[in-house]
């Protein structure tokens with residue numbers, strides 16, 4: 359199998375430090391190659407464990423989420439010739455609709471805000487071009503997470519679950535809890551392609567089942583937030599959601615549900631189960647966002663002292679259930 363060897367080199371913004379992402383350094387872990395019906399993609403060269411760090415990459419340049427063609431050309435003018443060539447070698451899904459520089463930007467930009475390691479990073483409207491990160495295709499059952507580290511100004515990629523050798527590495531371009539129809543619509547309208555990921559290629563009853571589960575998880579996510587006065591009901595909904603997330607092989611939202619369960623437990627002074635839930639939330643956030651992420655650090659503090667949460671003891675004492683409790687379908 360062929361890997362395309364290239365180097366993405368970019369100076370840190372307003373710093374003199376050079377930061378390089380060299381695909382050759384990662385060849386034992388993954389390689390870039392053609393994948394059926396998606397152009398190029400990133401493929402695991404060996405079994406990779408859940409939560410393994412893949413690489414960090416600084417943006418070639420950053421702009422708003424809807425720049426003009428001349429703003430992009432302006433940013434490219436500050437790049438080296440090699441970097442410009444790398445940019446124009448990226449995928450282009452809008453070849454017939456937009457000018458080349460803009461079309462490539464629209465096909466490849468990544469938002470800097472989502473999943474930021476800093477809670478208050480005001481980066482929602484900023485996007486960047488990442489030469490290697492641009493080779494990740496989309497999956498609606500992703501096995502890779504991407505988190506923007508505002509402090510280091512790099513996008514960090516890591517695996518969300520165990521990956522077998524030869525498996526494609528993908529993150530999600532759209533909300534994984536949307537139904538297939540909603541996802542397909544968004545990917546066609548906003549990203550310019552028809553998704554052929556495994557979840558989108560499910561047929562008949564299987565896609566109906568997957569849609570039902572994803573919609574139920576989304577609904578439970580909202581409902582749990584309203585269960586502050588009914589912790590027993592809230593915990594039951596969380597168990598249900600976690601079971602469905604597992605059935606859908608989805609990791610996103612898991613830490614959030616576990617943190618909600620922790621909060622419900624501290625509300626009723628069930629600190630034994632609270633500790634179990636916050637430990638689970640911490641473990642998952644280390645996988646999805648890394649142990650230096652804001653969420654992982656906050657969960658670690660609550661694990662050390664579950665009683666320190668401001669909601670502790672606000673409701674009458676009772677015992678709920680922990681993350682290992684199994685529920686029977688109703």
Ligand SMILES: C[S@@+](CC[C@H](N)C(=O)[O-])C[C@H]1O[C@@H](n2cnc3c(N)ncnc32)[C@H](O)[C@@H]1O
Nearest residue numbers: 396397398449451492493495496551553554555
């Ligand atoms: C950021 S690029 C990803 C890498 C790209 N395949 C390449 O060759 O460099 C985004 C483009 O990849 C393709 N792509 C990504 N995910 C896909 C998917 N799930 N199904 C079909 N095409 C996909 C689409 O053409 C999309 O516009």
